[in-house]
Amino acid sequence: MRGSRILLTGASSGIGAKLAVRLASEGATLGLVGRDAQRLSAVLAECEKHGSGHRSWVCDLADWNQVDNLATEAQVWGPIDCLINNAGIPKRKSALNIDATTVEAVMRINYTSPVRLTLSVLPQMVERGSGRVVFVSSVAATLSSPGEGAYDASKAALSVFAEAMAIDVWDHGIRVNIVYPGVVDTPLFSVPDNDPMSTSIEKITVDEFVDGMYTALVEDRLETYIPAYFHDIAKTKAQNVGAFIEGSVGWIRQQRSAS
Numbered sequence: 001m002r003g004s005r006i007l008l009t010g011a012s013s014g015i016g017a018k019l020a021v022r023l024a025s026e027g028a029t030l031g032l033v034g035r036d037a038q039r040l041s042a043v044l045a046e047c048e049k050h051g052s053g054h055r056s057w058v059c060d061l062a063d064w065n066q067v068d069n070l071a072t073e074a075q076v077w078g079p080i081d082c083l084i085n086n087a088g089i090p091k092r093k094s095a096l097n098i099d100a101t102t103v104e105a106v107m108r109i110n111y112t113s114p115v116r117l118t119l120s121v122l123p124q125m126v127e128r129g130s131g132r133v134v135f136v137s138s139v140a141a142t143l144s145s146p147g148e149g150a151y152d153a154s155k156a157a158l159s160v161f162a163e164a165m166a167i168d169v170w171d172h173g174i175r176v177n178i179v180y181p182g183v184v185d186t187p188l189f190s191v192p193d194n195d196p197m198s199t200s201i202e203k204i205t206v207d208e209f210v211d212g213m214y215t216a217l218v219e220d221r222l223e224t225y226i227p228a229y230f231h232d233i234a235k236t237k238a239q240n241v242g243a244f245i246e247g248s249v250g251w252i253r254q255q256r257s258a259s
Contacts, residue, residue: 001217002027005078007121009061009114010087012039014186015136018210019086024050026214031074032056033087061087061113062105071120080121082132085114085158091151092194103150110154115161122169129173134217135162139180139225142234146248166222179216180225180234184209 001023008023010016012034020030024047032047034040037058047054055077059070074080091098091106118133125131140148141155159178166176185203209226216224225231237244 001082001214004028004081005031006082006084007031007033007074007080008084008086009033009117010136011043011056012036015181015184015206015209015213016086017043018206019084019213021046021050022210022214024048024054027051028082029053029078030055031077031080033059033061033070035060061117062108064116067113067116068120071117075121075124079124079128080131082134083118083121084134084136085118086134086136087114088136088138088155090148090191090194092148092196093150094147095149098150103153106150107154107157110151111157111161114158118165122174125174126169126172131173132175132177133162133165134177134179135159136179136181136213137162139182139230139234141180143230143237144245144248146252175220177217177221178223179213180223180230181209182225182227182230 006023006028008016008020008030011020011030011032013036016032016034017039020032020043024030027050029051030044030047032040032044032054033056034043035058040056040058044054044056057070057073059066061067088110089106091102093102114135122131122133125133135158137159138151138155139145140152141159144152159180162176162178169176183201183203185205204227212224212226212228216226225234
């Protein structure tokens with residue numbers, strides 16, 4: 001990643017903040033995108049300890065005017081070698097308790113916004129004949145995590161778009177990487193208006209995830225599950241979806257009985 005100019009969304013906290021500093025320490029130049037100006041400024045300051053040329057944009061990725069302006073300004077900043085679509089919002093709400101407006105809001109941030117930003121910077125990459133686009137999805141995209149159907153669907157849509165795009169841009173010198181995090185210990189799990197998560201689900205630290213993601217980027221893997229064992233679970237589901245769903249129902253019943 002040394003020498004690369006990287007545009008990173010969701011950079012003001014959690015995974016994005018740690019990843020930004022890691023990439024800067026490895027010699028990349030970062031364009032940081034986030035909603036929290038104060039936190040974003042702090043991350044930028046950490047990146048600048050490893051070199052100059054970094055900059056940041058405060059942007060609400062649910063606002064299309066702001067997304068389009070970001071894309072324009074970022075490409076004036078310099079040619080984007082790598083776009084990392086990391087921003088996203090959680091939504092742990094059962095289909096019994098969620099409304100259509102909320103579903104649309106989750107899809108807007110987790111799917112439509114990163115696709116819109118990607119399509120804005122893609123022509124420049126095609127013209128140069130090089131570039132990389134990274135999509136941070138979720139294991140929920142392939143495992144259909146119960147109680148968060150809107151989130152699952154938004155990440156599944158993102159993953160499928162990324163896979164199709166990988167084929168479309170293959171002969172244009174552009175690489176696509178999809179990263180599937182498990183449950184990472186970040187502030188996202190304390191966001192209001194979300195149902196509580198089961199305490200039986202093991203979390204990994206942000207540092208563990210960033211280490212795994214950085215390795216995946218260096219090795220240029222099309223898809224990476226972090227932790228890796230989730231890939232085996234996804235393969236098991238694909239072999240017999242019905243049995244997997246029934247098993248999930250049994251697990252939910254056990255959680256209810258234990259609470």
